Amino acid sequence: MKLTSVDAPEFPRTLYTSEQTRQLDKRAIASGIPGAQLMKRAGRAAFGQLLQRFPGPAAITVYCGGGNNAGDGYVIAGLAAQRRIPVRVIAVGDPQKLTGEAAEARDYALQEGVDVNALPERGPEEGVIVDALLGTGISGEVRPTYAEAIAQINQSALPVLAVDVPSGLNADTGTEMGTAVRAALTVTFIGAKRGLLTGRGLALCGELVFAGLGVPEAVYAEVPGECHRFELAEALAALPARAVDAHKGDFGHVMIIGGDTGYGGAAIMAAEAAARTGAGLVSLATRPEHVAPALTRCPEIMVCGVTSGQELEPWLARPTVLVVGPGLGQSPWSEQMLQQALQSGLPLVLDADALNLLAAQRPAVAEARDNWVLTPHPGEAARLLQSVTSEVQRDRFAAVAALQKRFGGAVILKGSGSLVATPEGPLEVISAGNPGMASGGMGDVLSGILGGLLAQGLSVDRAAALGAGLHAEAADLAVGDWGERSLLATDLIPALCQLLQAEPGHV
Incomplete structure (x- = not known):
């Protein structure tokens, strides 16, 4: 997603809920900016972006609802009329019921000669559509009349500018409330809403301007x-600089544990990613049949073939960090591998079937830990929470917070707009990434990156956020070479190396 700002060098870092944004609006008015002035500024900002992004529109059709979001739409319509751009308003909410600043904006548009019509049977066939139907106040399913208007907008195939938030998108959670507008451009105001950057938000907003x-x-x-x-x-500044006289022992030892029969590739990818992230030493504990392929793929790693937890135990004396889960499976062998890792007391990264075994209490883990990073996708998160995937996706923020509270440490809820929850500090949203990441092995590479960062001395908090961010940014870099359909997990590793070239220099 492309993020820009109209009046600042970059898109804001701090993200808000809808209620917090309303508080910002109230306090801005209390500071001396009249509400009508804020609405005019919003309309002007959106109209300016419309002309910049879609210059010389043949016509502008503004769909207006019944609240302040509609007021912004009426301002845009009035500005278009002043420019002699053919414009009309399609009023889904009764324009006569508008109050306050929204009513003033309606009157301004009417004074400029804007035609206001009821919802027609067919939508516009040319120009640009402005979505000013529903704002941040939506809490339930989109009502039928509004759903009809949204369908008309989406079926038009015309470019759409959404005012503040695409109608039907929950700005708090990133959930589509039954149906939602698919915008090419969204201009959001005053506070950057967190739901625009995760879940369905990334798919529905198009380019996002603040x-x-x-x-x-x-x-x-x-x-x-x-x-x-x-x-x-x-x-990246959290990565410690490397001393000129550094040696491999200064940067930790990651052991990847995984690769049950038929799943060796996942563990090998994780090991390679850990090595490329900068771990001093990387070893791999896997099924014996995967030893030769692992050494062929990456001779820099140390590989041991183990057939039981008892065989694994002596190998756990050397590593400083364990990554458990890539290709682990859910066999008795898998359970023994996880149990030995949990008993080691070492910092952990748990992914894939390690999380599924944890959710199934195989083995039972009663207490939370502060030295691990859990990396569930929504399905794994649902199993860990004894819920269902749809509930997790309905409020990803609540889900990741619940996981962190239950299990401790740091939790990365993967998906579109991955979320990172840690014991301290704000929840982080990873806005990078692309649909090309929807392929096998991506999570294994992430696990390896996380292990490499932990081995170099980063806390679980910093490693989780940096690892998730590096992973997504590497995918965005690699997709330029391979495209979304052809992107493979291992394509991220060269891109990862490029990104890490920005790390601090020698000391």
Whole structure:
């Protein structure tokens, strides 16, 4: 997703809920900016972006609802009329029931000669559509009349600018409330809403532009956000610089445990990713039949073939970090591998079937830990929470917070707009990534990256956020070479190396 800002060098880092954004709006008005002025600024900002992104539109059709979001739409319509651009408003909410600033915006549009019509049987066939139907206040399923309007917008195949939030998208959770507008461009105001950057938000918003509308910085200081957008350049600074006289023992030893019969590739990819992330030593404990392929693929790793937990135990004396789960399976062998890892007391990264075994209490783990990173996708998260995937996706923020509270440590809820929850600090949203990551092995590479970061001394908090961010950014870099359909997990590893070239220099 492309993120830009109208009035600042970059898209904001702090993300807000809808209620927090309303508090920002109220405090901005209390600071001396009239509500009508804020609405005019919002309309002007959106209209400016429309002309910039879709210059010379043949026509503009503005779908307006019944609240303040509609007021922004009426301002846009009035501005278009002033420019002699053919424009009309399709009023889904009764325009006569608008109050306050929204009513003033309606009157302004009418004074400029804008035609206001009821919802027609067919939508527009040319120009640009402006979606000003529903704002951040939606809490239930989209009502039938609005659903009909949204369907008309989506069926038009015309470019759509969404005002503040695509109608039908829950700005708090990123959930599509039955149906939602698919926008090419979304201009959001005052507070960057967290739901726009995860779940369905990334798919529905298109390009996302932030407009602060001149709200003073002091207002933002009064409403602290509890959620941040991850920024790679800043996080890379957490990697310690390497001394000129450094040796491999300074950068830890990662052991990957996984690769049950038929699943050796997952563990091998994780091991290679750990090595390329900068771990001093990487070893792999796997089924004996995978030893030769692993050494052929990556001779820098040490590989031991183990057939039982008892055989694994002596190998656990050397590693400083364990990554358990890539290709692990759920056989008795798998359970023994996980049990030995849990009993070691070493920092852990758990992924894939390690999480499924944990959810099934095989072996039973009663207490939370502060030295592990869990990396579930929504299905695994649902099993860990004894829930269902749809519930996890309905509120990804609540799900990742519940997982972190239950299991401790750091939790990465993977998916579109991955979320990172840690014991301390704000919840982080990873806005990078692309659909090409929907292929086998991506999670294994992530696990290896995380293990490599932990081995170099990063805390679970920092390793989780940086690892998830590196993984997503590497995918965005690699997709330029391979495209979304052809992208493979191992394609991320060269891109990962490029990104890590930005790390601090020697000391």
